[in-house]
Amino acid sequence: xxxxxxxxxxxxxxxxxxxxxxxxxxxxxxxxxxxxxxxxxxxxxxxxxxxxxxxxxxxxxxxxxxxxxxxxxxxxxxxxxxxxxxxxxxxxxxxxxxxxxxxxxxxxxxxxxxxxxxxxxxxxxxxxxxxxxxxxxxxxxxxxxxxxxxxxxxxxxxxxxxxxxxxxxxxxxxxxxxxxxxxxxxxxxxxxxxxxxxxxxxxxxxxxxxxxxxxxxxxxxxxxxxxxxxxxxxxxxxxxxxxxxxxxxxxxxxxxxxxxxxxxxxxxxxxxxxxxxxxxxxxxxxxxxxxxxxxxxxxxxxxxxxxxxxxxxxxxxxxxxxxxxxxxxxxxxxxxxxxxxxxxxxxxxxxxxxxxxxxxxxxxxxxxxxxxxxxxx
Amino acid sequence: xxxxxxxxxxxxxxxxxxxxxxxxxxxxxxxxxxxxxxxxxxxxxxxxxxxxxxxxxxxxxxxxxxxxxxxxxxxxxxxxxxxxxxxxxxxxxxxxxxxxxxxxxxxxxxxxxxxxxxxxxxxxxxxxxxxxxxxxxxxxxxxxxxxxxxxxxxxxxxxxxxxxxxxxxxxxxxxxxxxxxxxxxxxxxxxxxxxxxxxxxxxxxxxxxxxxxxxxxxxxxxxxxxxxxxxxxxxxxxxxxxxxxxxxxxxxxxxxxxxxxxxxxxxxxxxxxxxxxxxxxxxxxxxxxxxxxxxxxxxxxxxxxxxxxxxxxxxxxxxxxxxxx
Numbered sequence: 001x002x003x004x005x006x007x008x009x010x011x012x013x014x015x016x017x018x019x020x021x022x023x024x025x026x027x028x029x030x031x032x033x034x035x036x037x038x039x040x041x042x043x044x045x046x047x048x049x050x051x052x053x054x055x056x057x058x059x060x061x062x063x064x065x066x067x068x069x070x071x072x073x074x075x076x077x078x079x080x081x082x083x084x085x086x087x088x089x090x091x092x093x094x095x096x097x098x099x100x101x102x103x104x105x106x107x108x109x110x111x112x113x114x115x116x117x118x119x120x121x122x123x124x125x126x127x128x129x130x131x132x133x134x135x136x137x138x139x140x141x142x143x144x145x146x147x148x149x150x151x152x153x154x155x156x157x158x159x160x161x162x163x164x165x166x167x168x169x170x171x172x173x174x175x176x177x178x179x180x181x182x183x184x185x186x187x188x189x190x191x192x193x194x195x196x197x198x199x200x201x202x203x204x205x206x207x208x209x210x211x212x213x214x215x216x217x218x219x220x221x222x223x224x225x226x227x228x229x230x231x232x233x234x235x236x237x238x239x240x241x242x243x244x245x246x247x248x249x250x251x252x253x254x255x256x257x258x259x260x261x262x263x264x265x266x267x268x269x270x271x272x273x274x275x276x277x278x279x280x281x282x283x284x285x286x287x288x289x290x291x292x293x294x295x296x297x298x299x300x301x302x303x304x305x306x307x308x309x310x311x312x313x314x315x316x317x318x319x320x321x322x323x324x325x326x327x328x329x330x331x332x333x334x335x336x337x338x339x340x341x342x343x344x345x346x347x348x349x350x351x352x353x354x355x356x357x358x359x360x361x362x363x364x365x366x367x368x369x370x371x372x373x374x375x376x377x
Numbered sequence: 378x379x380x381x382x383x384x385x386x387x388x389x390x391x392x393x394x395x396x397x398x399x400x401x402x403x404x405x406x407x408x409x410x411x412x413x414x415x416x417x418x419x420x421x422x423x424x425x426x427x428x429x430x431x432x433x434x435x436x437x438x439x440x441x442x443x444x445x446x447x448x449x450x451x452x453x454x455x456x457x458x459x460x461x462x463x464x465x466x467x468x469x470x471x472x473x474x475x476x477x478x479x480x481x482x483x484x485x486x487x488x489x490x491x492x493x494x495x496x497x498x499x500x501x502x503x504x505x506x507x508x509x510x511x512x513x514x515x516x517x518x519x520x521x522x523x524x525x526x527x528x529x530x531x532x533x534x535x536x537x538x539x540x541x542x543x544x545x546x547x548x549x550x551x552x553x554x555x556x557x558x559x560x561x562x563x564x565x566x567x568x569x570x571x572x573x574x575x576x577x578x579x580x581x582x583x584x585x586x587x588x589x590x591x592x593x594x595x596x597x598x599x600x601x602x603x604x605x606x607x608x609x610x611x612x613x614x615x616x617x618x619x620x621x622x623x624x625x626x627x628x629x630x631x632x633x634x635x636x637x638x639x640x641x642x643x644x645x646x647x648x649x650x651x652x653x654x655x656x657x658x659x660x661x662x663x664x665x666x667x668x669x670x671x672x673x674x675x676x677x678x679x680x681x682x683x684x685x686x687x688x689x690x691x692x693x694x695x696x697x698x699x700x701x702x
Contacts, residue, residue, distance in 0.1 A: 123483070125483035133481070145481075150442065150469065154449065156442075157442060157444055159446070161402075161451070161452045164452070184438060184470075190436065194434055352487065352543050356622065
C-alpha cells in the first residue's frame, strides 16, 4: 500500500497550457516559429479567408431559403488549415462536418463544394446528403457522417491498413469536443494505441457540442490528457494560432510516419457562430463570452503576423477580399442554374450492381412518374 | 471430396482465400492464437502471421469501425463478432456507416467487408448466445445477408462473400457448426449470393427456411410424406438479401401453399417480408393463407429453449393445416 501511487486529477495540470507560437502583437515565438516560406503562408491565409467568406455567404443563403442547411467554421479556421497544411497531399483526411477548409486547401474547385450544398446534378454525392456532408476522393477526403465520432475508428482502421501493407501515409481525423464523449472515440484511441497506428487524432475543442458546454463532456482538465490513458502522446495547442497548430500537427505527422504511432491533438478554440443553421446559441451562452473570443480571431491574428513579416498589406487585403467574394458570387450564380440530379440516380450506388428488387422499385417509380400528374392532381 | 463439418468448411474457405488474395485480413476477438471460440480461424495465425490474423481488443464497435477503414483503404477484412448477440454495440457502424458508404459518397467509396458471426439457439447459450438478429440487417439498404445451412454452401458462400464488392453479414448457424457434415470440394468454388436452392422438389406445399432450421424442415418433409403422403417442396434461401424471389414465387405458383420457418422472433421477422412478397406476386395462386412457424416474441430463453425453437412437430402441424385448409 505504501508503494501505491494514486493518480490525481492534478497531474493533468501539465497538459493545460496550450502550445502557442503567435503572440497577440503579431510577432512569433522565435524558438517555435516554423519559418514557413512566404508563398505557403499566403496560401494558408487565402484559404482561411476563403473559408470565412464562403461560410458567411452560405449561411446567408440558408437564411434566404436557397440551401437547406449549413454549418460554419467561423473562428476555427486556424485549427483546420494549420493542421491540414502540415500533411502531404498523399495523406488522408477523415473530417467531421466543420472542416470546409480541407477541400479548399486540397484544391477542390469551390464550384464543386458549392454544388454539394445545393445537392444538384454537379454534386458528386448526387444530392444524397445534407449540405456540408461532402466527400472528395480525388483530394483524399473521406465521406462525412452526421452521427458524431463514427469516423474516428474508421480513420484508425484506414491508417492501420496502410501500416500493414507498408504504405507510408498518415491519416488525420477531425472531431469536436462532443465526440470525445462517444464510445467510438475511446475504442478508436484504444485500437490506435495498441496497434501503434499512423494516425493523428485532431480534436477541435470549440467549447460546445450544440448547446452542451465542455464541462458537461468531461471532468478532465484537458482533452489532450486523455491520450495518456491509451498509451500515447497528447498535446493541447492554441487552436486560434495557425502556426502553433501547424507545428504540433507537423510533429505528430512526422512521428506517425516514422512508426511512432498516434498523437491526440486538442486545438483549443471557439465556435463563434451557431452549431448549425438550426441552432440559436443565444439561448445557452453569453454575448460577453462570444465577444471575448471575437477578439481572438485567428484570421486577424495571422494577418498581423504576415504584416509583421512584411508579407501583407491593407491593399492586398482589399484585393483578396474582392477576388474571393467575386469568385463566390460567380460560383453561386452558376451553380444555382444547375438542375437537380436525375431521378433515376436515386437507386444507384446502394450496391455495386443493382439487385433485382431495387431494379423493380426503380422501374415502377419511373413508370409512375410518367403518369404522376393524373394521381397528384 | 473430403467430408467436413461447417467449421472445417469455413476454415478451409478462409485459408484458401487468404492464400489467393493478400488483401484478405481476419480480425476479431480471440481469432488469433485461440482460433476463435468455435475454432473457425484455427491455424490461420501460424500460416499468415499477426498482420493478417489479428486479435483485437474486446470492442465490437471498434472491430467493425476499424474494419470499415481497412476496407476503405482497399483491404478485404473478414471481421468476426464472437456471437451475433454481441453485434449491437457495432450496430451504428454497420447500419449507418458500412451499409451506406457507397451511397452516401455518390459511389466514390465502397466497403467490401464481411462480418462473420455465429447466430441462433439450441446450444444452451441463454439469450446472449442464441439470438437471430438477421431481420435488422435485411431491413438495411446496402447490406447483403447470408445464412448457410450446410458445409458445402458455407464454404462456397463465404468465398463469394469475401469476393463481393458490397458488405456482407454472414450468419453462421452455430447449432449445426459441427452437426452438419457433408462432402466439400477441397479446391476453389463459389456459391452465388442471392440464389436460393430447392433442396427437395414437391408439389403439395412449399416449405421455406434457412440456416439451422433446415434440419427440422428436412425431417418434417420426410415425415409429412411418410405419415400423410404430402409432397413438400423444400427451399433453402441461403441469402436473405438480395432475395431469390423467382425461386420462391415459382414454387408457390406450383404448390399454392406455403409454410415459412425461422427461429427468429415472429413480429417483423423475415417470414413477414416473404409473405408480403408472395401476396404481391402470387396471390391468385394461393390455395391457403401462408403460414409462419417462428420463434416467439419473447427474449430467447435458457431452460425452455427447445420450446422456443420451432420443432418438427410445429412445422408438421403447419404443413398439415395448410394442406387441409
